[in-house]
Amino acid sequence: MARVCQITGKKVMVGNNVSHSLRRTKRTFVPNLFDKRFYLEDEKRWIKLRVSANGMRTIDKKGLAKALKDAKAKGYIGKY
Numbered sequence: 001m002a003r004v005c006q007i008t009g010k011k012v013m014v015g016n017n018v019s020h021s022l023r024r025t026k027r028t029f030v031p032n033l034f035d036k037r038f039y040l041e042d043e044k045r046w047i048k049l050r051v052s053a054n055g056m057r058t059i060d061k062k063g064l065a066k067a068l069k070d071a072k073a074k075g076y077i078g079k080y
Contacts (some may be wrong), residue, residue, distance in 0.1 A: 005031055007055035007067055009011050009076040049077075 016024040
């Protein structure tokens, strides 16, 4: 499973570790992802999503149905 948030679309980024002497080595920045179950009230069922901490805040703010609709429109999620 890819390390991508299904709500916000956050994914792994690549950057540099920079030492005190300014030597650079490659590193990855990994999003803070969780496998979480949410109850979809409209369909009376549970769904499993891989969401970041920021994605959970988005769901709290907008509501699950609206967040899923927006994520699907942006192409972050296929079928839920």
